[in-house]
Amino acid sequence: MTPSVKLQRKRLKKVPSWKDVKSKKELNLGLDHNNRSGKNKSAKTMGLPCKCKMKCFDKISDNIRKTVFDEYWGLGDHVRQWDFISRCVRIKEKKVATTSSNSRRALSREYYIPINFVEIKVCKVMFLNTISVTEKIISTVSKKLNMSPVIEHDMRGKHTNRPHVIGTTVIDFIKEHIAMFPTVESHL
Numbered sequence: 521m522t523p524s525v526k527l528q529r530k531r532l533k534k535v536p537s538w539k540d541v542k543s544k545k546e547l548n549l550g551l552d553h554n555n556r557s558g559k560n561k562s563a564k565t566m567g568l569p570c571k572c573k574m575k576c577f578d579k580i581s582d583n584i585r586k587t588v589f590d591e592y593w594g595l596g597d598h599v600r601q602w603d604f605i606s607r608c609v610r611i612k613e614k615k616v617a618t619t620s621s622n623s624r625r626a627l628s629r630e631y632y633i634p635i636n637f638v639e640i641k642v643c644k645v646m647f648l649n650t651i652s653v654t655e656k657i658i659s660t661v662s663k664k665l666n667m668s669p670v671i672e673h674d675m676r677g678k679h680t681n682r683p684h685v686i687g688t689t690v691i692d693f694i695k696e697h698i699a700m701f702p703t704v705e706s707h708l
């Protein structure tokens with residue numbers, strides 16, 4: 521890479537204006553807002569329940585779904601929303617029966633909706649529609665977890681009985697770590 525190319529790629533650091541900050545906050549709260557290009561984005565509304573064979577719609581009423589929706593958007597902060605998602609999405613290795621040795625590891629996601637202390641397994645559509653997000657954010661969160669396997673929290677004195685985890689269970693392990701930190705407001 522030549523220095524001139526480097527120079528062009530370097531972005532000027534932009535100090536966010538009050539308008540940008542306000543817009544971002546409203547975006548994270550799922551509220552009606554104008555985006556940075558001034559286009560109005562309507563407030564988030566909960567999507568329809570699924571119609572799948574698992575009948576997730578029988579497991580969770582619309583009232584409860586709305587509570588979860590409000591909880592998610594009430595976080596109002598994308599990091600906390602990522603954290604929320606990371607606790608609801610599990611990556612599992614698909615059990616694929618293979619006859620040859622060139623089997624590839626297939627990973628799939630499982631979605632859970634937390635209701636009080638119980639997690640209800642739902643299909644992807646139900647999960648995405650309930651908190652009204654797209655699959656893109658799930659990929660973002662998954663990537664973040666994969667890229668930063670070390671969560672910078674001091675975990676000493678915990679997990680003394682936990683065996684070593686390897687391979688695909690690492691992701692679940694990380695999520696358990698995250699789940700141990702309740703999303704409380706920081707002391708401001």
Ligand SMILES: [Zn+2]
Pocket residue numbers: 570571572573574575576577642643644645646
């Ligand atoms: Zn479903």
